[in-house]
Amino acid sequence: MAAIGLLNPKAEYVRTAQALALNITAAKGLQDVMKSNLGPKGTMKMLVSGSGDIRITKDGNILLHDMQIQHPTASLIARACTAMDDVTGDGTTSMVLLIAELMKQADSYLSEGVHPRAITEGFKIARNMSLELLEKLKIPVTPTKEALLPVAKTSLRTKLAPKLADHLTDICVEAVLSIYNPAKPENDIDLHMVEIMTMQHKTESESRLVKGLVLDHGSRHPNMPKRVENAYILTCNVSLEYEKTEVNSGFFYNTADQRDKMAKAEREFIELRVKKIIELKKKVCNGTDKGFVVINQKGIDPISLDMLAREGIMALRRAKRRNMERLTLACGGVAMNTVDDLTESCLGYAGKVYEHVLGENKYTFVVDCAKPLSVTILINGPAQYAVKQIQDAIRDGLRSVKNAITDGAILPGAGATELALHQHLLKFLENPSSATEMGVKGRFRVGVKAFADALLIIPKILAINGGHDPQEAITELETESKLSGSSVIGFDINTGHPVNTIDNEIIDNYCVKRQYLSSSNIIASNLLLVDEVMRAGLSSLKQ
């Protein structure tokens, strides 16, 4: 009887073999759910909520989030895997599969009486060797469009229908390259500078990259110009809205007349601000063919809008906070917090600013900028769920391109890396010196073996999802890889035969692989070492 049973008779607990079984079942269960997602031939999932909302996805991360997992072990695995996605933007499904496979492989040894510790130690050795080998396997890339296209393509094809994916590939790479600034320290790429804007059309039209900014609102005055060319852009964060006086408790005025006067003074104060903007417009635009656009983070009231409209100024109010930064990156200029000392140098420039109306939504395009360091991906889709699906995929695509640039390297995809690691580990075990020189004692070898075998789950599942026989595929792969001695042999999902992945442009991220190899090992080891699971105190694990 477990000690907790003495202290708390209500506690539920399971021990040793049972506890292990509990964990392994959970991992296997997750694997079953997720395995059909892997690769370009994985099936699309439609999640239907009770209220009739649907979500279309193939992304393991989204599925794990939306599946409301109850089993404690499963939710532990799920959380670790989604954390992985937060860091690298990909690899959730692979990680779930690998964790479960590691546990499955370990299970067969455990049932033969091997101590879990021996296996986890073996895992640790295998992981360290794998990570070392990854360094050798990785292929350096330069941040050029040609080199990055395969990376984005591989990522997007696993999330979307092929035709759509190919269309978006170019967009993702272009977007990241436009905001990429090699001069910046640490190759820091801020993906926030790629705005993703969605539009829902009844008739389908294609998504595209806008080299500039698309704002999700328009001018709110009927007489304002809807289209301005050669536009100066004033980005500011100044309230142009009449607000009640600061002091309202009646101490500072005695009569209604006095109060009116104060209100009027306040009104004039706002008017003065507007006049200053108009003054600047006159100074820079008069006598030229240039236009003037004001984009304000704060409000602009109808009277101020009217004054601006009369001068032919297009004014947008309540811009997103983040857009203020994007605007200055896209158009140049400085975001102003006051209108007191406005000069021409504060202004940005855009070739075209125009409004686009779609149903009740207005969009403002700020385009034709000289050298935009912030761009917008405009997603068009026939329905909300389709838009959302593309949005998720694009986010992952952008991340994969960013990863490739920051890593400066890539790895072969389609199971090639896993296969190469598998072969390497087996070779190591065969080598008689491994036992003595490397200090891998006999009993840890099973762990290394289990790890090596578990890695093959990736090409196996790829084969299954492609409608091929997994055993046949693996055998063929192993032979081909041994014969050629190449480390870039992967599984071609269309033909079911081995293929050179680099030539076929199937590329994975280095950091994703690295992360998933080390994290899955840790999670699996921890779960294997659990010998008691108890539940006490919490009345329910649900909230």
Add this chain to the structure above:
Amino acid sequence: MSATGKEIITVQFGSLPNHVGAHYFNLQNANFSFNPDFPSDINHDVLFREGTSEAGAFTYTPRLVVVDFEQSLHSLSKTGRNFVKAPQLEDVKRAVQSDEVEVLRSEPAPEKNEYHEDVAKQSEAADKEDSMDVDVLLKTKYNLNPNSWSEVLTLDLHPRSLTTIPTQLTSGLELAKTTAAVGGQIWKSPSFADEFEDNVRFQLESCDIVQGFHVLTECENMYAGMASACLEYIRDECGKKSIITVPIFSLQDYEMNAIEGRKQLFTSLVNTALNFSRSNDLSDLVAPFSTRVNLWTDGATFNNFNNLSFDGYSAYQSSSIMAAGLELFSTPYRLKRLLDVKMSNIVALLGLPGRKFVGGGVVFPFPERKIDYDILELLKRHKYSSLCPFVDLENTLDVQAVTLKGFRHEMFPTSPALFVSPMNVRIPRTFPDIISSEHDVSNSALYYGRLREVTALSGLCNSREMKTLFETLVGKLRAHNYHKLPGFISNDLEAAELTDSLETLDDIGASYDISMFL
């Protein structure tokens, strides 16, 4: 787009405030009059926005931002409508250009309640060619037992009104035990913050000049922290707009004996204290709501509101009374007759120095049909039932803003603190059956949609009795040795922060002292 520029945006945090909000907007919905002979005296554009739906239809939806758990929306879909059918699989396949789509159903579709079944029948009947007066199908009242606030709604929301807290941020949380710090963290996570900010901006953008905000929040759990952060955001973005915050207390009891119960009580107290002191800094008026007379003790005593018979523990029933209160308190700045009255006037009227906390009192329904005495006599004869715990509002009301509905305003002298509207309060169909029928004054001759109607009186009062609320809160907190409570300290609430807010609360309490009032 209204030309008046008096829009109000409502922000609701948590299920109970959403319940109140659902009843509140139902009350508005019931007030719409399509009969030109009986125009409503309420300017509906204050609370509602015109728009077009995806399908191009005209929509009139509340200027509202709802915050709740994803799973609490229950029957309400992200499109803002109740009981939506999922799209056909074939359509989905075409839209995503994929031949194979696997359907995963996370939970069965919730069952429709009696009201929604009748609505479905009605719309079916309306589709038929030879449809008669279809309104006949709907009953005047439905006493529901809803699973969620969404089932109570009689109107559609705008899809941009819904901000759900993603499940991954809430998994494993037990709402009643969450702290304000947890709320603050959720607020900061980009998957929540971006959506919320976008939704508020969307509502703001569709206003000419916002006059202010109603912020309804649960104040005893993590929503306390979220609401504080939200107030900060609004202040930052919209400067000096009026903000009325309504902290709403939980209806549930604590188990006073168990350790768990005591811990939970302490959590509630701390969250409330933090919420109160932040609200005091950032809002213009704060009106705490509860149907309970006392809080934080064994056994609940619910106010009986003179004429109502209701189950206080039921969120559906309790929230309906709070909603009626809010409807009355917010009437003055929504009246068509008084275009110049804005929220800021009420704030100026009630805000005594240092005293932003006000108590709301109602006489709902108003028991008499005729008034043949003056307003002072009226207030003397009909004492308010208080919506503010610990404060009885019977005497010593230093300032008050009075709303009277169902009587002609010519009967009373004009006063900047008295707002009379000839319209009765029209009770929506899904309002619980807690009003005895003798108070129903609906007149079939004036019929424009069969609904219950009552007259009502309310007052938002700055009373020196508010002191009791603060004294109790601070006293209970001081009785705990909060320096030694690891749960809070680890969730990055500094003991100093709590000490600070206790001092703020002390100050607020002191400003309600009689000697402070000249």
